[in-house]
Amino acid sequence: MKIGIVGYKNSGKSLLFQWLTGEKADPAMAHTLQSAMTPIPESRIAELCGIYKPKKVTYASVEIVDTPGLSRDQVGNAARLAQLREVGCLICVVPAFETADPEKEIRTFHEDLILADLELVSNRVERIREQKKRPLAKADQEKLAFELETLEMVQNALESGKPLREDELTPEQQKATRAFRLLSEKPRLLFFNAADDETDFAPFQKFATETCPVLAASVRLENELMEMTDGEKTAFLDEMGLAASDRDAILKAVLSISGQMLFLTAGEKEVRSWLVRKNGTAVEAAAEIHTDIAKGFIRAEIMRCEDIVRLGSERAVKAENLIRREPKDYVLQEGDVVLFHFSG
Numbered sequence: 001m002k003i004g005i006v007g008y009k010n011s012g013k014s015l016l017f018q019w020l021t022g023e024k025a026d027p028a029m030a031h032t033l034q035s036a037m038t039p040i041p042e043s044r045i046a047e048l049c050g051i052y053k054p055k056k057v058t059y060a061s062v063e064i065v066d067t068p069g070l071s072r073d074q075v076g077n078a079a080r081l082a083q084l085r086e087v088g089c090l091i092c093v094v095p096a097f098e099t100a101d102p103e104k105e106i107r108t109f110h111e112d113l114i115l116a117d118l119e120l121v122s123n124r125v126e127r128i129r130e131q132k133k134r135p136l137a138k139a140d141q142e143k144l145a146f147e148l149e150t151l152e153m154v155q156n157a158l159e160s161g162k163p164l165r166e167d168e169l170t171p172e173q174q175k176a177t178r179a180f181r182l183l184s185e186k187p188r189l190l191f192f193n194a195a196d197d198e199t200d201f202a203p204f205q206k207f208a209t210e211t212c213p214v215l216a217a218s219v220r221l222e223n224e225l226m227e228m229t230d231g232e233k234t235a236f237l238d239e240m241g242l243a244a245s246d247r248d249a250i251l252k253a254v255l256s257i258s259g260q261m262l263f264l265t266a267g268e269k270e271v272r273s274w275l276v277r278k279n280g281t282a283v284e285a286a287a288e289i290h291t292d293i294a295k296g297f298i299r300a301e302i303m304r305c306e307d308i309v310r311l312g313s314e315r316a317v318k319a320e321n322l323i324r325r326e327p328k329d330y331v332l333q334e335g336d337v338v339l340f341h342f343s344g
């Protein structure tokens with residue numbers, strides 16, 4: 001899964017990238033996309049390692065993409081944003097230090113996303129109108145007419161500033177629009193980059209909506225803290241009357257808005273976390289590991305991580321009859337430890 005860090009120039013995108021990935025974005029490459037993988041925190045892994053003592057530990061990870069800053073005069077932003085069509089989710093960095101005007105910035109950003117989408121959709125609408133003038137087989141005419149009707153609806157919604165949500169479209173209409181990977185439809189998180197001495201992030205929450213959560217931190221401060229030892233960090237924060245922000249919370253929020261969750265596999269060879277769609281089934285989870293496991297799926301044996309930890313071993317979990325055997329369509333729960341049985 002790819003996550004795009006977006007926002008206007010000097011909002012703190014590259015510093016956020018560095019905080020999330022531990023890697024510095026190269027300033028010489030600031031005109032293009034730069035990405036790094038980062039593991040998704042999962043405290044259950046350490047708990048399982050205490051029991052299985054595995055040779056290898058692997059965290060599910062996401063790809064974080066730092067992007068060139070958008071221009072506040074909006075010129076050229078549609079082309080810059082077009083590079084982000086393949087990311088699954090957007091973290092929009094809003095500067096909230098010095099003289100920044102977050103309210104205006106958020107409004108403009110929303111506008112820029114819509115303008116970029118409109119450009120794409122309107123071009124296609126024009127092209128279909130041209131194509132329809134030519135003689136075509138009836139089936140093709142009908143296909144084009146359906147696409148045109150759908151896109152005109154999407155276009156109208158964009159023009160009114162209220163992009164359609166996926167669930168407002170029928171499955172056929174979704175098919176017609178999905179290829180456009182509209183930016184305004186991507187899951188989005190607003191990240192407020194606060195001043196270094198900010199102690200109260202609560203006011204930023206007024207910008208949160210049902211579909212767009214708000215998180216805040218001072219990324220410059222957080223990057224400085226990363227360079228310190230734990231002792232230095234505590235002393236520094238105490239002296240300044242500040243608190244460190246929760247980096248893990250950002251990655252967890254990203255996962256949640258993208259409709260993903262983690263499941264676990266555990267053994268003496270490896271303890272590992274994996275990504276799967278929220279409400280994903282056992283066979284979908286199997287496919288995340290290997291298509292062969294999904295193809296030859298026999299059953300999934302499910303343990304709860306807390307049972308393993310409480311009882312101290314897989315054998316004890318078995319003895320207490322707490323291993324469940326589940327079929328393909330079992331809906332996975334966060335914290336399930338899964339062992340797949342398959343043939344092939």
Ligand SMILES: Nc1nc2c(ncn2[C@@H]2O[C@H](COP(=O)(O)OP(=O)(O)OP(=O)(O)O)[C@@H](O)[C@H]2O)c(=O)[nH]1
Binds near residue numbers: 008011014
């Ligand atoms: N006071 C203050 N300044 C910050 C903070 N974060 C970023 N800045 C300022 O913003 C500058 C740019 O930070 P970057 O992370 O490079 O910003 P960016 O969004 O990647 O910038 P572009 O890639 O040019 O669009 C920093 O050098 C700081 O001067 C912050 O938390 N507090």
Ligand SMILES: [Mg+2]
Binds near residue numbers: 013025030066068069
């Ligand atoms: Mg940058």
